[in-house]
Amino acid sequence: MxxxxxxxxxxxxxxxDSDPYWVRSQETLVRSCGGEWSDALADALQGAAFPETVRLLRGAGVDWDGDAIVRHLSDEVLCMEKERLPxxxxxxxxxxxxxxxxxxxxxxxxxxxxxxxxxxxxxxxxxxxxxxxxxxxxxxxxxxxxxxx
Missing domain, CATH: 3.40.50.1000 (HAD superfamily/HAD-like)
Structure with missing residues (x-):
């Protein structure tokens, strides 16, 4: 062989298995911006590249610059992963x-x-x-x- x-x-x-961390950070961001969170949005975001993530989150009510969205989500996930890497x-x-x-x-x-x-x-x-x-x-x-x- x-x-x-x-x-x-x-x-x-x-x-x-970081998906739960990404979902938690995305949901928190959408809700903090007064947007609508749904299971369908969570499903669409799973595994999405950052450009698609930004597009979907903006469509859900996050009125932030794309770089700010990516930085915020990444910082949140990093904090969770430093506490416990899954x-x-x-x-x-x-x-x-x-x-x-x-x-x-x-x-x-x-x-x-x-x-x-x-x-x-x-x-x-x-x-x-x-x-x-x-x-x-x-x-x-x-x-x-x-x-x-």
Whole structure:
């Protein structure tokens, strides 16, 4: 059997289950701006890239600049993740096993650098050789550019 040469990981839903944190921060923002929150909006926001998130939140009543929306949501999620990083069960063992086998792993995510660096500070030693994040000047996923980088 051929040996793995490298592994790429996504962050949200693969290493950590941060969706509840994003939903909580989005709902709080919409309600604080006097907007309407619904299950349909929550569903539409799940996994959405930041431009789509901004569009949907503006449509729900958030009258903020797009950068301010992204910064606010990211700051809220980062605070929650610093308090408790919601690891997917068993993933830390997988990361440790890959590091022990000297299989390089790279994180490829659209999440902001501050969130990624918080995760990187908490992964098992040697688990990742690098990452590509949403702040990098590269076309976002699902385009293959982040993986090529």
């Amino acid at each position: 051929p040996m793995m040469k490298a592994v790429f990981f996504d962050l949200d839903g693969t290493l950590i 690891w997917i069960e068993g993933v830390r063992d997988v990361l440790s096993g890959l590091a022990a086998a000297h299989v390089p792993a790279v994180l490829v995510t659209g999440s902001p650098r501050e969130i990624v660096e918080n995760v990187m500070a908490q992964v098992p030693k040697g688990a990742f050789v690098g990452y590509v994040c949403g702040n990098d000047d590269v076309t976002p996923k699902p385009d293959p550019a982040p993986y090529w980088r």
